[in-house]
Amino acid sequence: MTAELADAEMLVVLRGACSRVGFDAADAELLRLGENAIYKLPGDIVVRISRPGQQAAAHREVQVARWLEASGVEAVQTVPEAEQPVEIDGRSVTFWRELPPHENGTPVQVATALRKLHGLRPPANFTLGEVAPFVRLQERIEAASTLTADDRRWMLEHLAELRQRWDDLPKGLPWCVIHGDAWVGNVVSTDDGQVILLDLERTSIGPPEWDLVHTAIKWKSFGWISEKQYDEFCDVYEYDVTDWQGFELLRDIREFRMTTMAAQSATTNPADREQAVHRLACIRGEQGPRPWGGWKALD
Known part of the structure; x- marks a missing residue:
């Protein structure tokens, strides 16, 4: 599959997931297209679309993020307004708070x-x-x-x-x-x-x-x-x-x-x-x- 076709396929998933949780995907910006597809939405929201068959892993990742936040460990945080993960066409979609400006750690x-x-x-x-x-x-x-x-x-x-x-x-x-x-x-x-x-x-x-x-x-x-x-x-x-x-x-x-x-x-x-x-x-x-x-x- 070419990158163009993969992006088109992911956009269908993205729009379906955003519709489920009440977010607007019209101005979504593709950040990365690899094993997972990453998009940015207005309102400082980052959306991650998994490869197929990763429902359990996506659910656990959301649990881990919430547990680390409660434990006082600085880690990427989920968007609390969204009930997640959302399942669209066999792919798991999760919603995250965008990080402030950053660089790789030393x-x-x-x-x-x-x-x-x-x-x-x-x-x-x-x-x-x-x-x-x-x-x-x-x-x-x-x-x-x-x-x-x-x-x-x-x-x-x-x-x-x-x-x-x-x-x-x-x-x-x-x-x-x-x-x-x-x-x-x-x-x-x-x-x-x-x-x-x-x-x-x-x-x-x-x-x-x-x-x-x-x-x-x-x-x-x-x-x-x-x-x-x-x-x-x-x-x-x-x-x-x-x-x-x-x-x-x-x-x-x-x-x-x-x-x-x-x-x-x-x-x-x-x-x-x-x-x-x-x-x-x-x-x-x-x-x-x-x-x-x-x-x-x-x-």
């Missing part, structure tokens, strides 16, 4: 936010569920039409290997509430100094190292941050995940997830094909040792 800000989140007791009125490190990876691989047969075979075999290694994950820090996708784009800093958690879809119970490895690979795998910045991150969190026996496994899973995301995106966005090829070459050992150059944000 490693120190990420560490501070994660310490606070990891210290929470799990909610009493609903179940978070356990972390799912391999969710949607096989579907992404099978749907990535730009992959060669050899690349697809290798990725499926590598996925099976990672699953087997996960079963033998070494003991680390006690499992706790985790964000689940704690890269700096999901931990942002506003102009007035707030540090806010976004994209709560993967919030769950799991090893805190799963959140920490995001920042570790920015230094170790890609050189996106300096050693000094990483040391500051570890000082604030008071733990260095790279010293843990399970670090290499979580690193490999994270790199693999990023590669499957690029392969999926390249199917509909030709601008991402070069990035998908490069990422796969790196994790296949064809680009030398880490840190690898050339890993860039997807278009």
Whole structure:
């Protein structure tokens, strides 16, 4: 499906959902069209449309946001006027308060936010569920039409290997509430100094190292941050995940997830094909040792 067709399809869903809750979708602005479609409405409202079949996940994300707000954790907030999620044509639609001007958080800000989140007791009125490190990876691989047969075979075999290694994950820090996708784009800093958690879809119970490895690979795998910045991150969190026996496994899973995301995106966005090829070459050992150059944000 082309981006134009996808946008047209999402607009139908958007208008149906807005009609249900009494919002006007006439001047909606498309912000992002990826795994989820994101639109902005007048009145500082952001609408998120899920991929099909995510009703339970969307419902839980709304619950998580409301629980974090009640717990005093700064995170993206739902629009209280809307009864949500709204289900339209198999897709879940949720409504959120638009954030004030912001930028990606620094490693120190990420560490501070994660310490606070990891210290929470799990909610009493609903179940978070356990972390799912391999969710949607096989579907992404099978749907990535730009992959060669050899690349697809290798990725499926590598996925099976990672699953087997996960079963033998070494003991680390006690499992706790985790964000689940704690890269700096999901931990942002506003102009007035707030540090806010976004994209709560993967919030769950799991090893805190799963959140920490995001920042570790920015230094170790890609050189996106300096050693000094990483040391500051570890000082604030008071733990260095790279010293843990399970670090290499979580690193490999994270790199693999990023590669499957690029392969999926390249199917509909030709601008991402070069990035998908490069990422796969790196994790296949064809680009030398880490840190690898050339890993860039997807278009």
